[in-house]
Amino acid sequence: MSTLRRHEGYLIIDHRESPGVTPELVQQRGLDPNPVIVGKNQVYESATVTCSHCGAVVILSPTRQRPRHYCVKCDHYVCDKPECGLECNPWMKKLDESDLLIKS
Amino acid sequence: MAKWSFSNPTWTPTAVGDTATMTANGACGILGGSASQFIKTMEVEIGGQATGSSPMIFVVARDSTVAATSITLGTNGKNAPLSAFTAALAAAQVPFFSATTMPQRAATLHLLQLSFNAYGGLVRWLAATGEEITQYGTAVNVGEISLSCFTGGTMGAIATHLVYEPD
Numbered sequence: 030m031s032t033l034r035r036h037e038g039y040l041i042i043d044h045r046e047s048p049g050v051t052p053e054l055v056q057q058r059g060l061d062p063n064p065v066i067v068g069k070n071q072v073y074e075s076a077t078v079t080c081s082h083c084g085a086v087v088i089l090s091p092t093r094q095r096p097r098h099y100c101v102k103c104d105h106y107v108c109d110k111p112e113c114g115l116e117c118n119p120w121m122k123k124l125d126e127s128d129l130l131i132k133s
Numbered sequence: 134m135a136k137w138s139f140s141n142p143t144w145t146p147t148a149v150g151d152t153a154t155m156t157a158n159g160a161c162g163i164l165g166g167s168a169s170q171f172i173k174t175m176e177v178e179i180g181g182q183a184t185g186s187s188p189m190i191f192v193v194a195r196d197s198t199v200a201a202t203s204i205t206l207g208t209n210g211k212n213a214p215l216s217a218f219t220a221a222l223a224a225a226q227v228p229f230f231s232a233t234t235m236p237q238r239a240a241t242l243h244l245l246q247l248s249f250n251a252y253g254g255l256v257r258w259l260a261a262t263g264e265e266i267t268q269y270g271t272a273v274n275v276g277e278i279s280l281s282c283f284t285g286g287t288m289g290a291i292a293t294h295l296v297y298e299p300d
Binding site: 036040044047048051054055065067079083086 | 171181190193242243247248249252254255258260265267269270272275
């Protein structure tokens with residue numbers, strides 16, 4: 030029986046021999062509300078999933094409490110962006126539509 | 134089709150904000166070779182080579198302005214198939230470090246954010262099969278992805294490779 034774990038990629042950020050990054054640096058940019066911050070002498074390994082609706086890669090936080098968004102129509106995780114949780118509009122379908130536009 | 138490795142043994146990024154023009158040899162990307170080429174990127178690795186603390190914010194993103202004119206591998210850029218039996222495509226994909234018009238990162242289409250320190254640090258991302266970063270054609274926002282450094286931090290030397298598969 031297949032599980033959603035089959036969709037998981039892998040991320041490693043290895044700072045075992047490095048000063049690492051500080052929360053101040055990453056958070057001051059405001060790019061991500063929950064950025065991955067790997068400090069001095071730390072190594073971070075995590076599963077990732079790719080949002081089926083926008084194609085972005087999501088780093089799965091092991092401390093997350095709330096459920097992840099899941100689309101039953103395309104059987105994939107989707108990210109937290111509001112537009113990705115509204116309806117099933119897969120990224121691959123968008124690419125198909127852009128192909129039709131090119132060929133029309 | 135066949136997997137290719139787009140790599141550079143040593144380069145130093147130039148930090149750039151969203152929707153600002155990247156600097157040649159300070160960022161890299163992969164542009165489709167034709168209007169109907171489909172490319173999947175399944176691995177990104179960045180290895181630090183800096184000789185002093187260099188925390189950087191790397192972003193893999195789609196580009197709202199794509200590279201144009203005299204697009205080349207630039208300084209030290211390499212692009213090679215993983216299999217010895219790979220033949221070149223009729224419309225070859227276009228990996229680049231340099232172009233007369235360098236791309237601009239889309240503000241809303243960040244795909245992967247990787248903050249790390251190039252002084253002894255290493256980042257590697259691998260996609261599961263079927264979960265790769267995909268791009269199609271050559272149009273803005275869908276036809277090109279880039280690996281570039283967001284503003285802030287301290288730039289330092291790195292080595293990178295992206296493994297991708299054009300169809």
